Amino acid sequence: MDEEVVRAPWYHPGRWLPYLFLVITLLPVFVGYSWLIIASFSRETRGLTPIGGFTLRNWAFLWEDIGTGVDLWALSRQSFIDAAHVTFLLISLAALINLLLSGTESRFGIALAKLTKSLQNVRAAFTVAVLAFVIAVVSKLSVMDLGIWSTLLNTFLIALYMTVTVVLISSMAGYALSRMNFPGRKPFLSLTLVLHGFPAVTLLIPIFYVLKFLGSIPVLGDAVGFNTLGGVALVMVSFQLPLGVWLMKGFFDSIPWDVERSALVDGATYFQTWQQILMPMLRPGLMALGIFSFISGWGAFLIPTTFTIGTKTANLPVYLNSLISDTAPVNWNTIAAIGLFQMVPVLFFFFFAQEYLLSIFAGGSKGAS
């Protein structure tokens, strides 16, 4: 079909009005971001115009203030030794348990024996070793004072903790809410929705008491008490969960029961059904929720600033806020640079994970093709 598309002449409002509308409404956003980029590379700005030429001085926070005496070589050596210890211990323990369980007939025993057996191949052992090494390095870094990099690590840990926990709990709760019928299911669903609409600010003081109490518990208190990363992340997880649970419930609703039944009849156990059928079908949803949680954890300000004191547990938004003082002159150009720095992972996600983020709104697994 070679039909000529009839287009209105250029002066017809239908041709340019939508663009005009978009440009005008988006202009403030555009100007804002332009300023951020220009300012972060200038000595001073007036409006959008840099004064005194471009400089990298604003980015000095990346290499200044890093505590002296950080010996990367010693750090990695020590981490390597620790990881080797842990891996050796775990594998020996697994082998021992496996040996003890040989000949068992209880179902739990058999499952445990299978698990411990699976640890004894080279690939699994290597994975454990790498994981142990990463954890050792991170835990050593997190207690050092590395200036902005410590703050960055805090931000990352909070976001990561939040992502993992939210995805894990939401997927399980979503499954239960979608598939099972238990007393209190409906009230629970409406309650979570109400909680989602609840402004976090009103709960700050009660949460403070909760965290204080948690902090007074031995061992656990060091992980999730007041002024710990774990505590901050825990609070944020609970604010994020209602959304996550509802989202996952929706995704599970879109998977027909018959698929699960079919897997069971085909010979899958409940765990295999979850792992080999449900999880792959849910992958777009899980990715979307994970990215969503990560971004909201990354940019969180209110809860970290309320429940942390000092720089040791601060994340990037809190650090940024601490630079704005009432009395001393504020260097806005440095703030612009740090703001831009903080935006990098968010931009990264939006470029590479758009497809998954959009599937939140498309609702459901499109795994069919």
Added chain:
Amino acid sequence: MEVVLRNLTKKFGQVVAVDHINLEIRSGEFVAFLGPSGCGKTTTLLMVAGIYKPTEGEILFDGRLMNKVPPQQRNVGMVFQSYALYPHMTAFQNMAFPLKLAGMSQMMQAERVKRVADMMGIGHLLDRKPGELSGGQQQRVALGRALVKEPDLLLFDEPLSNLDARLRLVMRGEIKRLQHELGITSIYVTHDQVEAMTMADRIAVINEGKLQAFDTPDDLYDRPKTLFIAGFVGNPPMNFFTVSIRRENGDYFAESEGGLRVKVPSERAEKALAGGLEQVIMGIRPEDIQMDESGTSENKGPVFSVEPLGRDDLIDVHIGPDSVFLLVDPLKRVRLDDIVHLEFDTAKVQFFDPETGKSLLWT
């Protein structure tokens, strides 16, 4: 494999979905569960598969109690109405899934899947995902997946109701042929009585969770034991009239209050009268009623509706308050409001107790 259901009951809260069903299915038999939607036939099937746990009663496979055996250990194959294919896997992976779970080697998996796929005529589609297959092809993959593990029992849950009419006819023949060749005991759930009649060796008619009858298709059609079966089996459905039976000069006549009057065979009439009921329900199938073109029959009335079915026209003739459905040759060009005379062939007439709905002829 022989399947026995003994007092099988399933309750969802207060609702009784399946009510004390007793069935014995012989090895290699093709049994259909027939009933209207929501009658509990699918629930029964899911209990046999092990997805639902019975509230009461027993399921026996070859005499072995299966109530507590999880579905993955029952070695049954199941075909679902929605096909229930795994969308993220190719047709090959879908069909190999049961074999993979059974721990079969990859070579063996490929061989078995290939063989079954060729038998089903989908050998060339194995690397496609379900989303890229047509409805009929998806249905074949689902059937192949159920067959590939060589199950002891095949379960079908309305497998053809999502297909178009033509394809349904083809698949009907294929499934029947396959079942016959493989000799696997099969249970086929359907609400379509034509499907049940044409495919099954025996049909279990279920209504409101209760087993109404378990008989061969011919028995269900010619000797319906309840009013429900008589009305449900056969298309177009049987005509029912409330009549009283009178004896005149050694012949028996059934008369309705609306003026319908037909002569009935004395053997059947006597059985109907034996209970001493004042009024009984008489059932006559549409194919046993003809148009009387000589115009001598006293049973006549105006044509209320005409439905062309292609080979026949289904017409509805009103005799007083009674409505009589019959099939006529389209060439006769029956029009609305024509007065037609009817001739009843009462050799296969049925009588039912209006209170209990039970047949007065067959027990």
